[in-house]
Amino acid sequence: MLASKGAVVSDSRVMMRTLFSPCNISHISVISFGRKSSSKAFSAKMELSITRPDDWHLHLRDGDVLKTVVSHSAHHFGRAIVMPNLKPPITTTAAAVAYREAILKSLPANSDFSPLMTLYLTDTTSPLEIKLARESQVVFGVKLYPAGATTNSQDGVTDLLGKCLPVLQEMVEHNMPLLVHGEVTNPEVDIFDREKVFIEMVLSPLVQKFPRLKVVMEHVTTMDAVKFVESCTEGNVAATVTPQHLVLNRNSLFQGGLQPHNYCLPVLKREIHRQALVSAVTSGSKRFFLGTDSAPHDRRKKECSCGCAGIYNAPVALSAYAKVFEQANALDKLEAFTSFNGPDFYGLPRNNSKIKLSKTPWKVPESFSYASGDIVPMFAGEMLDWLPSPL
Ligand SMILES: NC(=O)N[C@@H](CC(=O)O)C(=O)O
């Protein structure tokens, strides 16, 4: 199952308490509880019904791949915070409105998926743009990419605390969250330490200078980030956590040969960091919520001599999260992480509809084709055992 391509989470443990004590599941209703026998031991079949989740960090791209990737997200999620790192980046409200229209046009028929747009912060973003963004009612955050930190970040910020103070002040006034790719770009800093150093050099001073600014530290990967977020005021600073950083550690980049489809930024870390992330999300803390960072790149841009960073996980994300919570004996905390903490932080209503997660084995496709290429998803070709479907 999740273990076959370097996943640390193993499938071997059976969570008896969760499976046989449905009362432990507080906000998840167990809607069916069948049993099927196997040759060695019987296993229980379980179905959970949870409020439809949202994805608070998603790359949908544009062009001919958009239709394929948005359909996967729309199948599972009610809303998604859509990242602005296109070429050229979405730096204005007008561009965000146009991008939103393109996403809506690409949705499958009858989908009520709602894209929540973001602006790409640059050294020259004006405070007026923040006012326009807030008034538009389609922009829900402003994304900080330190220049050079990740995919399409070359137009990002070179000196946040030197160049962006007026814009940050305007964001405080409009209660506009700052969404952060939290890594320094100094080439002298070891790539595995870039998040930790970013917290010390940028995030900590930022939060001290703007205590009322809402900040989401995106895709946290270290115990240092967990500690930082937990030390800040609840409701002001929160973090998203990806499936890959909960399931994989840095060994999986090299297991049996170089594994380009496990390469993302911030890069996977040591096992102790993965464990800290699992503890954080399964603790029930409101400061952590679902953000897949699903980041599709064409296979040719992953399987080459200078491959792009990004893991395409939209089709498997909910299965992976469910597995992590199951193995931590914390399925009762899953729904808050997937469906409550995010909207509560953003001040948005929780979704009304529900989805079902059934413990049914399913095989992840080897790849997804679109008009001009194909994308290899996380866990390609592997069997997973939590299957999401609309209810
Ligand atoms: N996470 C990644 O490795 N890549 C993302 C950018 C990002 O979220 O940093 C992408 O857009 O491809």
Ligand SMILES: [Zn+2]
């Ligand atoms: Zn990022």
Ligand SMILES: [Zn+2]
């Ligand atoms: Zn991202």
